[in-house]
Amino acid sequence: MILLISLLVFLSPLAGADNSKYFAEYIGSEFTDVKFSDVPINSGVDFHFILSFAADFSTTISPPSSTDGNFIVYWDTDDLSADHINAIKQANPNVKVALSLGGDTVSGNPVLFKPTTVFSWVLNAASSLTRIIQENHLDGIDIDYEHFQADPATFAVCIGALIKILKKNNVISFASIAPYGRSDVQQHYQALWANYGDVIDYVNFQFYAxxxxxxxxxxLNYFEEQSSNYAGGKVLMSLTGDATRGLTPANGFFDVCRKLKEEEKLAGIFVWDADSSKSGGFQYEITAQNLLAS
Structure with missing residues (x-):
């Protein structure tokens, strides 16, 4: 009943909070046995791990299909369990842990955003995610849908209402979105931003795409463009841990970050992802956090 009332009532935006020393690390999607404790954590930053992923998509039915907001855990729960989450947060007071929703694929199948209705999706999503978040002692959610069988307006109201309900019920304390430049992706996320930007705390834009x-x-031009697209948002710089995509550290990624910091525009940095960074000793995570903390 609380979720039902929240769904009907809380439709106006809430305010976010500023943070210039924010660092985020996606983790758990590639099953490389990476652990929270493997990743270097600088005490001078606000560090968010983002578990990847939970999806309202099932591969146990034929054909694999959407589950209308009933989320299923797909991250590496053996190495990133609720006990591991508690342990890393207790050992590092500056750490919080979030959950990313959607992702690109599950077992090679595109994860579709495909609600039956706005009402059913939001009600199911709020209920299933509340359980997952509370069972795993999580602090926030990240939105990373990349494939859509719903128009931008439907996506916006579903995701916006979900974030508002989870925040209002004190299930989460922050939310981020993870768009990139493909036109249909931008259409959906910009519709969400236009209507619910004030409840979104970080824009984890995939500049490595x-x-x-x-x-x-x-x-630098791409950053200015996306800062305009998500006006007033905390747009993060981003790179991949294996330096295989986008502007790499060898070619000047951290020069861009330093310039943005000099101009007081560096809201934070995130890395995709700890799974691929593990073999390289997390060198980019170290550099990024040192830059943010300095």
């Missing part, structure tokens, strides 16, 4: 021959000047 741009071409691998991106230059420093181009990335």
């Amino acid at each position: 741009y071409s691998s021959d991106t230059t420093v000047d181009q990335l």
Whole structure:
């Protein structure tokens, strides 16, 4: 009944909070046995792990299909369990842990955003996610849908209402979105931002989705463009842990971050992801956190 009342009532935006030393690390999607404790954590930053993923999508039915907001856990729960989450948070007071929703694929199947109705999806999502979040002692959610069988307006009201309900019920304390430049992705996330931007605390824009021959000047221009698209938002810089996509550290990624910091525009940095960073010793995580903390 509480969820039902919340769904009907809480439809106006809430305010977010500023943070210039924010670092986020996605973790758990590739099952490389990476653990929270493997990742270097600088006490001078606000560090958020983002578990990847939970999806309202099932591969146990034929054909694999959407489950209308009934979320299923797909991250590496053996190495990233509720006990591990408690332990890393107790050992590091600056750490919080979030859950990313959606993702690109599950077992090679595109994860579709495909609600039956707005009402059924939000009610199911709020209920299933409240259980998952509370069982795992999580603090926030991240939205990373990349495939859609619903129009932008439906996506916006579903996700916006979900975030508002979870915040109002004190299930989460923050929320982020993870768009990138593909036109249909932008249409959906910009509709969400236009109507519910004030309940979204971070924009984890996937700048590494741009071409691998991106230059420093181009990335700076991309940042300005996305800062305009998500006006007033905390748009984070981003890179991959294996430096295989976008502007790499070797070609000037951290030069861009330093310039943005000098201009007081660096709201934070995130890395996709700890699973791929493990083999390289998390060198980019260390550099990014040192830059943010300095």
